């Protein structure tokens with residue numbers, strides 16, 4: 450999912466926020482009286498160096514990965530009211546908060562953000578326990594979030610509750626220590642399934658139908674853990690082996706190891722801030738989940754081909770595809786979001802790829818698409834979806850999405866896939882993908898497409914991935930029962946992904962040709978001011 454990066458506004462100030470949910474009303478009034486009685490403890494005067502850049506405040510130097518400080522809990526208490534309204538994506542709320550708090554260092558941000566996301570991942574469980582205890586409810590949630598970030602989030606001294614509570618010692622007031630110990634000894638099997646699995650009822654029911662009642666709890670558990678940090682080595686600039694040596698030579702509190710399946714992937718054990726490394730700035734890697742990396746191999750682009758990434762967003766998959774093409778041919782990155790395409794630009798510049806051509810479209814029926822009809826070798830449709838396969842990293846989605854939202858997305862997914870399919874030349878490959886786990890967004894869309902488009906046939910994912918896994922009887926994520934590709938967080942350790950591979954049949958029959966071209970592309974809704982951004 451692409452990150453929203455809103456501009457800083459007056460409402461970004463935590464003290465001016467007014468969206469506290471009912472559960473957090475006590476916290477809000479406590480915060481107000483605290484602020485009026487005391488000077489804000491978080492507002493230390495900024496110190497700047499000769500270039501005007503903010504330098505870390507004194508106390509921050511003492512902050513080690515293994516300790517939480519009182520201000521971390523206070524920041525969380527301030528952040529939570531807006532986060533828990535679910536009006537906006539959580540990453541947007543968190544980055545806006547951090548922009549308003551420029552004095553926070555990387556490690557502070559990592560701990561606060563990880564704690565906030567832990568609260569979203571385990572909202573039902575934490576809310577139930579936080580109904581009683583010391584202090585405000587926001588304070589209690591903040592402590593549970595910090596405990597989770599310090600233990601399973603990998604930011605503390607060890608992955609055990611006792612060490613997490615010890616790492617929190619500086620933060621805890623009288624009574625909170627025992628309260629957290631009580632939390633650590635809860636037998637989760639005694640809790641209601643919706644509480645212990647931290648899912649809304651509609652999603653728990655959906656997982657009961659697919660993957661099924663026996664496995665849904667294992668799936669739900671895997672979605673309650675933070676995602677691993679995976680990198681894709683940019684093979685235009687380095688190799689996975691060279692990158693691994695470089696990353697491990699940096700000497701941070703982490704280790705880089707190869708990902709088990711993706712050939713260019715590295716898994717980072719630990720939580721380093723990598724954006725300031727020379728390796729990142731020089732384009733040697735992109736942060737990308739292993740499942741996303743593998744998806745590019747399902748498309749299997751070849752050098753010199755004409756390829757379209759129909760829903761390119763900020764270009765995560767575009768860049769992986771461009772590198773497989775060795776920067777040859779032509780790779781159009783289409784998207785309806787100018788903001789996301791704009792985020793692709795700096796990534797493309799770092800990547801060194803010269804075959805990528807970002808193109809803004811006003812809809813899947815944009816008239817620009819017509820000009821590419823029947824000319825493209827491969828098209829990827831990484832469709833907008835509920836993102837239910839990415840709940841480890843976007844846990845707010847499970848609380849923000851609804852069954853009605855799924856139905857709306859289904860219509861969009863079918864329309865985009867139908868339009869994208871018109872781009873293919875005979876023999877060309879079309880891949881439909883989502884990061885969802887819901888059959889309505891996956892198998893059902895793929896089957897509906899096949900039923901309505903006899904000019905296409907399904908290619909078994911096992912066949913498409915055979916070159917990548919030559920020694921495997923059944924390549925990763927493939928099945929003997931169906932042609933689709935599916936990755937699961939609880940089985941493969943990746944985000945959840947679905948992929949369907951189609952091939953356009955050779956045009957031998959005039960009937961097939963006619964059915965392929967029968968729905969003309971609409972161009973009635975092209976915004977005039979964007980019309981100049983034509984395909985080159």
Ligand SMILES: C[S@@+](CC[C@H](N)C(=O)[O-])C[C@H]1O[C@@H](n2cnc3c(N)ncnc32)[C@H](O)[C@@H]1O
Nearest residue numbers: 760761762764765766784785786813831832833
């Ligand atoms: C799952 S995201 C794509 C992520 C991207 N491929 C990546 O790897 O980072 C879906 C994208 O579809 C775009 N989108 C939504 N409606 C669209 C449409 N009608 N035509 C093309 N793109 C669309 C969204 O703006 C969003 O960027």
